[in-house]
Amino acid sequence: MPNMRAVPTVRRRRLGKALRQYRTDAQLSGEQVAELMGERWDGPKISRIEHATAKISAPEVAKFLDLCGVTDPEVITALEELARNAGKTGWWSNYGTTAVPQHVEDLIAAETEAKSVRCYHPNVIPGWLQTAAYAREITTATAFRIPPEEHPAIVDVRMARQAVLTQPSGLPKWRFVLHESLMMQRFVSHPSLMRDQLQRLLDVAELPNIELQIMPLTAGPHPGASGTFTIFRFPRPWPPIAMTEDRHDMRYFEGEELAGEYEEAFERILAAALPADQSRETIKKHMEGHNR
Template identity: 60%
Template structure:
């Protein structure tokens, strides 16, 4: 049966990346894979099909995934089972798909990372992280930064951002999160809404009390540190998924996958943490700023 063009869901893209990694690790070309897969009676496989699967533009069944992994020399049971399960659910759209396509692919990848991660490490110097924002703060930031997007889509953008926060309190093993935010963000003002920032700072204090969340503030007098390069997030996942790093500069996000990148940026994050206020003093700093604001 011909391979039907598939919707490139986040799950399909993740599966495709994994299969490409194992194929190249085995030193096999697309055509060589086709030859191996065509040894099975009735199989109709070619190099372009493999390419479409790896680029999330074609479907692949769970049994075909198992066969491919066998040709690639992948025998680890956890890895095979994880990719087999992913193939079964590859066509399932994310919860954010109900918002009419306002979520671009790069943000889909981030939401998927936040949803699936066991550990999240993040530094933000330009804006309160989306996982920590109040709805009111999110609306103001969206209006200020998404002016190129039709205003009627802004409520959906905010709703998606609020939905992402479920990763902090999900009942089945919430993500272990460590946030560092710059103190300059605590000075933000929203003139038409004088109580908005006070509520946002209260939100930070509330989240910092969660057992799975560590929140630090980078003081104004901290001196140089790796966070000067821009916002940074590191996501660690259960086996077999590789860690993912997201860097952001001038509003553009870049994603880097693999243990080497995670190790490099984790060292940067460790230096950021060392330059920031301890958790208790960070809460004191947030509380001081909040108490100095107009109710």
């Protein structure tokens, strides 16, 4: 029976990318590594592994890394573990690709594995902090090219993703900066919706691993003018990732140099934002406005 083509899961793609990087750093070609790996190995197989369409076992990963001169036990252990779990899919696999396209799957993997997340949102309250009612309204407004019958699945995925804020194993540190103009949104057909959403922000801000700040309307120019972005930092050996969003896609920038530029921008944004206590008072002030 012919070998089945491996499903390119997020884990398998991450593993393949790491192996390709270590092979390139060692200045070895795929054919050279294949010859050293032994029988039943060839250049095309190495290429398939690195492009996440072929499997590689944990012992084979260890041998691959040894051939590439990798001796860091943390790196070896991390990639072996990734190989053991490479074929596993997450809870989101129960939803279709409309609700979880590839870039959202990558986002779920990043937020699940991060040790810290920092994000600036000027245009919409981020999905991690949305109430279901707010999520439905935003989805209806933005996903107008997706059939309405698909919208509930998109909202369900967004709500399920919020569990990452309180996941029991090694709570990541989250830091949000939201623009004050978001507090002023109104939904005519649902007068209480925004008040409930602002209460959600206050509730989340009470969590020990979350800091929430508001960028005031009176703030001067700052790097946040360029739009929404999020920075993920991971345990070793994985490099940090900065993610930007626009209408059509999410773009990922990996590595200390690229992510570092966004971290510098975020520090400047923090300096322009209200402190946490004043931010809470600002949210409460806008809640009172939504009573009228």
